[in-house]
Amino acid sequence: MSHSAPPPPESGGTGYQPPLEETQATPYSSPNPGFPSGDAPSPAGGTPAGASSTARASSSSTSTAANPLADLHRFDLAQIGLGALLFVASLLPFYSYSFNGGALSVSQSYSAWHGFFGWFGVVLGVAAAGVLAVALLGNVAIPSLRLVVLGLFAASALCLLLALFVIPGGGYSGVNFSSGHSFGYWLALLCSLAGTALAFLRKDERVAVG
Known part of the structure; x- marks a missing residue:
């Protein structure tokens, strides 16, 4: 069977023209018009940035109110803790x-x-820590x-130093x-001395009430 050559182009043509459906590309349609990357827009009911900051500040203030010890100076916390440890030592x-x-x-x-x-x-050392805790907390x-x-911590340390030389029943002598x-x-002696030192370091600090 003989194959016939394609017909010559018309005058002014440029050669063989492919069908129209092969030359037209399917236009790109964004899944989200107005957002070329396809990212979905934030929902209309989203949380504004200002509201988020307010929520964080509110959460921080709530946690501080739940933990009043967070606002105390570390030396004041140490004095309260030393009073509790002094009682345990007794x-x-x-x-x-x-x-x-x-x-x-x-x-x-x-x-x-x-x-x-x-x-x-x-008793004097525990009283010192108790007074401080009541005032601050x-x-x-x-x-x-x-x-x-x-004064209470210093008196506590003095009494415990005297206890070093005065022992109940220590007057009995025997080989x-x-x-x-x-x-x-x-x-106990270490706690009272440490409490006295910390109280001295904080003696000029004012306590805000109200």
């Missing part, structure tokens, strides 16, 4: 006694509440608060008998 072995009689050996320990200077020093105005706290202090005493 319940630990404070005074120690031992007797060694050869075949018989006895050792015994007592808390700070066994001797006057021990328990009185603890309870928003209570106490005249000369800083000096009151300093095989000894008396002294246990770790609870040293912890």
Whole structure:
């Protein structure tokens, strides 16, 4: 079978013209008119930037109100904590006694509440921390608060220093008998001295009430 050549182009033509459907490209339609990248617009009910900032500020103020300790100075927090630790130390072995009689050996320990200077020093230190906590956390105005706290902590330290030399029952003397202090005493003394030092550093600070 013979194939006939394509007809010559008409006068002024440029050659073979492909069908129209092959030359026309399908126009691009954006899935979201007005947004070439196709990103969907924010919904009409979205949260404005100002409202988001207000919500964050409100959340921050709520968390601060829920945690009043967050606004306290670290030295004030330390004094309150030292008062609590001082009370715990008073319940630990404070005074120690031992007797060694050869075949018989006895050792015994007592808390700070066994001797006057021990328990009185603890009461003063706990009172100092309690007064400070009531004033700062309870928003209570106490005249000369800083000096009151300093005086109580200093008196506590003085009593516990005296307890170093005054031991209940320590007047008894014997070759095989000894008396002294246990770790609870040293912890209490350290707490009272640290509380006194911190109270001194904060003695000129004013407390805002209201």
